[in-house]
Amino acid sequence: MLDEYFQISSTIVNSVELEGGLSPGVWITSYSGIARATCIAKPKVKMLIMDEAHKLKDSKSKAYQFVGQFESIAYKIMLSATPDSGKNDLRILLAFLYGETDEGKYRDKFENESKYRTNTKKMYLRPAIKREIKLEKLDSSEHKDVYRKYVELFNKLPNRLFASIAYKVLSSSLSAAITFLENVIEKSGSSSQYIDNLFKSDGEMDLDDEWFQDEQYEDSDYDGEQSHDVDLLRNRFLEEIAGLSDKMKNLLNSRGEWKYPHVKDICHTAANKKTVIFATYKQSLYGLMEALQDEFDIRDLSGETDIHQRNNIVDWFKNNVTEQDKPKVILLGNVGCEGLDFETSSTLINFDMDYNPTVIEQRIGRVDRLKQERESITVHNFVDGISDVRIYEY
Secondary structure (H helix, E strand, C coil): CCCHHHHHCCEEEEEEHHCCCCCCCCCEEEHHHHCCCCCCCCCCCCCEECHHHHHHHHCCCHHHHEEEEECCCCCEECCCCCCCCCCCCCHHHHHCCCCCHHHHHHHCCCCCCHHHHHHHCCCCCCCCCCCEEEEEEEEHHHHHHHHHHHHHHHHHHCCHHHHHHHHHHHCCCCHHHHHHHHHHHHHHHHHHHHHHHHHCCCCHHHHHHHHHHHHHHCCCCHHHHHHHHHHHHHHHHHHHHHHHHEEEEEEEEHHCCCCHHHHHHHHHHHHHHHEEEECHHHEEEEEEHHHHEEEEEEEECCCCCHHHHHHHHHHHHHCCCCCCCCCCCECCHHHHHHHCCCCCCCEEECCCCCCCCCHHHHHCCCCCCCCCCHHHHHHHHEECCCCCCCHHHC
């Protein structure tokens, strides 16, 4: 890339070469290479360029400690489409960028957090590729009825964090939601503490996301029944979950996922006959593979895909599709949000939406690339307007 666009020669180095020291020149390495190196010789650096700079948000990581050696150099360039994915991320990155590793002292230089967020966002580049965003909405009355029953059930829980997770799972697929409900029943049967947490407004769930704070449902239907027999109350809730799970299984067997017909139409009409599809949960990805494999040439990438297989799949997707070939589809979980380029496709489907808009931006970035072959890309966002109403409104 440097040679092609800027006529600058460069060399890619691995962890072993980092340990041995670097002679003058332009060197490229990865964050994983830094992490694997046991002892890195500090080179003399005049300019430091960090792509995917949001990966440095953990100030205790080996990568951050390595680049922290160069805080005093004059030229530092940090590249990131999503620098602000958490409440401390941007502060940590700016602290390094301006050469002040003491976050407390650095923060005092600014009147408030919103000021330096605003000043930084002014430097964002405008997209060079035109984006056409299309909403694909739930249009099945049978599905709407079951979705509402699901949301109404979890609206009763005092634990709003857990309820928001439940909404997010349903917004992905019926398959994911059914698995989720079955896990609730199984875990409730094996752990009394698990079910106890569902009925606490401050239940100890291992998650931390400001999007999950939902003041709209502070007064829970179940919360007002604490004077009743607790075991009876919780058994009733589990019975309702079991009944809802059965209804969802019947709907899935009789009507299928409401999204599938829309997905097929999009994939059949996609420019270049190539479509990139993102989904959050494994059950959703498994369902998509089963639903699409007869009509499309389809592959999937996950965290379990080894590097050689991944490279082969990326190369397969980039190859041209002839008139006689089936349209190509590649399925990705959120692990595919970074480090993969699919600029030969201009059609992307968000099979589900994420509470964090930076995740959506990273997904779109797989086709919104410098080498994108077309002048515009089309992004299809699937929303049901019931379980994902807050994401949809955002």
